[in-house]
Amino acid sequence: xxxxxxxxxxxxxxxxxxxxxxxxxxxxxxxxxxxxxxxxxxxxxxxxxxxxxxxxxxxxxxxxxxxxxxxxxxxxxxxxxxxxxxxxxxxxxxxxxxxxxxxxxxxxxxxxxxxxxxxxxxxxxxxxxxxxxxxxxxxxxxxxxxxxxxxxxxxxxxxxxxxxxxxxxxxxxxxxxxxxxxxxxxxxxxxxxxxxxxxxxxxxxxxxxxxxxxxxxxxxxxxxxxxxxxxxxxxxxxxxxxxxxxxxxxxxxxxxxxxxxxxxxxxxxxxxxxxxxxxxxxxxxxxxxxxxxxxxxxxxxxxxxxxxxxxxxxxxxxxxxxxxxxxxxxxxxxxxxxxxxxxxxxxxxxxxxxxxxxxxxxxxxxxxxxxxxxxxxxxxxxxxxxxxxxxxxxxxxxxxxxxxxxxxxxxxxxxxxxxxxxxxxxxxxxxxx
Ligand SMILES: *Cc1c(COP(=O)(O)O)cnc(C)c1O
Numbered sequence: 001x002x003x004x005x006x007x008x009x010x011x012x013x014x015x016x017x018x019x020x021x022x023x024x025x026x027x028x029x030x031x032x033x034x035x036x037x038x039x040x041x042x043x044x045x046x047x048x049x050x051x052x053x054x055x056x057x058x059x060x061x062x063x064x065x066x067x068x069x070x071x072x073x074x075x076x077x078x079x080x081x082x083x084x085x086x087x088x089x090x091x092x093x094x095x096x097x098x099x100x101x102x103x104x105x106x107x108x109x110x111x112x113x114x115x116x117x118x119x120x121x122x123x124x125x126x127x128x129x130x131x132x133x134x135x136x137x138x139x140x141x142x143x144x145x146x147x148x149x150x151x152x153x154x155x156x157x158x159x160x161x162x163x164x165x166x167x168x169x170x171x172x173x174x175x176x177x178x179x180x181x182x183x184x185x186x187x188x189x190x191x192x193x194x195x196x197x198x199x200x201x202x203x204x205x206x207x208x209x210x211x212x213x214x215x216x217x218x219x220x221x222x223x224x225x226x227x228x229x230x231x232x233x234x235x236x237x238x239x240x241x242x243x244x245x246x247x248x249x250x251x252x253x254x255x256x257x258x259x260x261x262x263x264x265x266x267x268x269x270x271x272x273x274x275x276x277x278x279x280x281x282x283x284x285x286x287x288x289x290x291x292x293x294x295x296x297x298x299x300x301x302x303x304x305x306x307x308x309x310x311x312x313x314x315x316x317x318x319x320x321x322x323x324x325x326x327x328x329x330x331x332x333x334x335x336x337x338x339x340x341x342x343x344x345x346x347x348x349x350x351x352x353x354x355x356x357x358x359x360x361x362x363x364x365x366x367x368x369x370x371x372x373x374x375x376x377x378x379x380x381x382x383x384x385x386x387x388x389x390x391x392x393x394x395x396x397x398x399x400x401x402x403x404x405x406x407x408x409x410x411x412x413x414x415x416x417x418x419x420x421x422x423x424x425x426x427x428x429x430x431x432x433x
């Protein structure tokens with residue numbers, strides 16, 4: 001079996017969909033010239049020919065001295081082939097230098113934050129975040145001596161006022177989970193770049209974007225000036241809801257520190273979970289997303305004209321308050337507008353506790369065939385949930401009320417069913433409430 005590790009000429013001109021399907025034709029992580037499907041490696045430790053080679057492997061680890069020879073595998077928690085191949089393909093999909101995969105999205109986010117910040121540093125973040133990220137920032141970072149400042153990141157002047165000499169990172173999701181607010185990555189990049197003038201590299205403000213909602217098919221934050229991208233692989237990239245995982249796409253300069261962090265804190269993605277994402281999730285992302293979006297468009301248009309619906313937020317329709325920003329920031333790798341698969345809507349409801357919304361979701365849970373009440377998103381099945389009382393339960397009610405997370409707000413992740421069936425199930429539930 002001979003493999004030439006240099007990429008083929010034809011690979012360099014391939015488009016992103018093709019790359020996400022084929023990966024690196026000649027991965028240095030594993031030679032598998034006779035397989036079409038990358039094999040799942042399942043080995044906690046690896047055979048070493050000599051103590052000298054083992055010593056070389058430890059020397060190479062996190063020191064990027066491997067280029068002169070083949071990778072030396074030692075132990076799964078350091079590096080292993082299946083996860084390594086997924087990491088190469090994720091870095092390529094996001095247009096970044098390197099990727100590292102973690103046991104969950106939260107493991108990736110917490111690793112990035114703790115890798116970047118230390119006691120005395122400050123993090124500025126948007127006031128609405130995925131519930132567990134919010135909980136991480138409120139419950140755990142202060143214990144580590146990291147000050148977390150919540151701000152409305154759509155207000156650049158307000159953000160500007162929060163940047164101090166101790167600020168080391170600006171963290172946000174765009175679109176924001178769950179209300180789909182968009183944050184202008186390029187504008188935040190310009191602001192951070194101005195703040196970074198005269199700062200040493202260790203003192204710079206880094207921009208970290210959680211790109212879980214959009215996926216790299218709809219938005220590549222690094223192209224707009226972000227420094228680091230985080231993902232829950234459990235969602236759109238994993239795509240089938242079979243495995244939990246996370247990833248961070250980072251510049252070369254942050255790769256070794258984060259690799260060391262992952263080795264020592266231990267939150268690695270298991271090779272079996274990596275294999276599912278490598279073989280099913282990422283290669284099918286483009287095709288799934290194109291079809292999620294078609295469905296989401298029809299669903300958004302249906303909801304927008306329905307008399308019982310107060311508001312529907314989907315970046316793909318022109319009633320979306322930040323439609324211009326959506327068109328600027330969210331596009332597929334060929335430049336076509338790509339507003340994604342997620343919707344948020346609120347019913348007309350006289351009761352301040354959002355009772356109608358919950359009744360609507362309960363009706364769907366009991367009666368709908370094409371829509372499932374569940375958290376998570378980006379799967380082939382359409383999922384519906386109530387963020388206020390479920391995924392965002394950890395945010396205090398006053399904070400939610402102040403920032404547009406409505407008690408009866410409904411989040412919908414469009415799947416691959418025929419859109420007419422999704423609309424029919426929504427229509428029936430709207431008639432019932
Ligand atoms: C789900 C989610 C996470 C956390 O990912 P896990 O894989 O569940 O740990 C982080 N950010 C966003 C936007 C999410 O939707």
